[in-house]
Amino acid sequence: MERDLSFEINGFEVHSSFLDNDSINEIIDEIESLDSEYPKHGIRNAEKKLSSVKKLINSDLLRDKAEIYLSGKAEVVRVIVFDKTPDKNWLVTWHQDKTISVSDNKNIAGWGPWTLKDGIHHVQPKLEVLEDMVTFRIHLDEASEANGCLKIIPKSHRSGILRKSDQDRIVNESEEYICTAMQGDLLVMRPNLLHSSSKGTEPSHRRIVHVEYSSFQLPKGLEWA
Structure with a gap:
């Protein structure tokens, strides 16, 4: 099966009733x-803590x-x-996902800066790495403007890895797309597509399984x- 040409142009697409x-x-x-309350911004390495998530992300379906x-x-x-709730109602400003997590710190031309977070090496790689990655956002609840759904700038991934000034210019000059979704819907996007999320004005559970493949x-x- 081939992907729709519109994905290459816009950097995202939505599949209704996927799960x-x-x-x-x-x-x-x-x-x-x-047993315990999970961190404000979500359960990282969720496949190691939730067997149902591990089963899903390794399924033939995904x-x-x-x-x-x-x-x-x-x-x-x-x-x-992720779960945005009345008690965990956060704001995410416009950004690209442009770092990856790897096993070691190596001197690789065009890669950097490097950081160490929770004992894991993170690095901004060359654009070609991000272009061979895809992000799945699987909605476990309805996502609306009222509960702080994702917003994106279509086609912004085609500008590569952006400096802050270029990012701000593109956001100011572009029309955002509001990614409302129903339970079970799948949002597919390139990681370097500009995206953000406002605080919910009527916050409720907005649970998302966020999976990156490469x-x-x-x-x-x-x-x-």
Whole structure:
């Protein structure tokens, strides 16, 4: 199956009713059964903490879908479960997702800056790495303007990795797209597509399974982390 040309142009697309109710409820039930309150901005490495999420992200349903947008075999490289609620009602300013997590700090031309977060090496790679990645946002709840859904700038990924001044200019000159969604809908996007999220004016559960896949072959000595 080939991806729609509009995805290459706009940098995103939405698939309605992608995930069935049984799978959604299985994940929600496991989230709600967690012994401790999870951090404000979500459950990172969620596949290591939630067996239902691990099953989903490794399913043929998601992997086959991811490979439509990649150059080869899809590998899971980042998984986060977000939940924006009245108590966790955050604001995310306009930005690109332009760093990856890897196993070591290597001197690679065109890669950097490097940072160390929670013992994991993060780096901004060359654009070609981001262009062989795809982000899936699977909605476990309805997402609306009222509960702080995602906003994006269509086509902004085509400008590459942006400096802050260029990012601000594009945001000011462009019309944003409000990514409202129903439970079970899938938003697919390139990681360097400009996106943001306002605080909810009527906050409620807005649970998202955020999965990043890649088929990029990392330089020798590096692995995804």
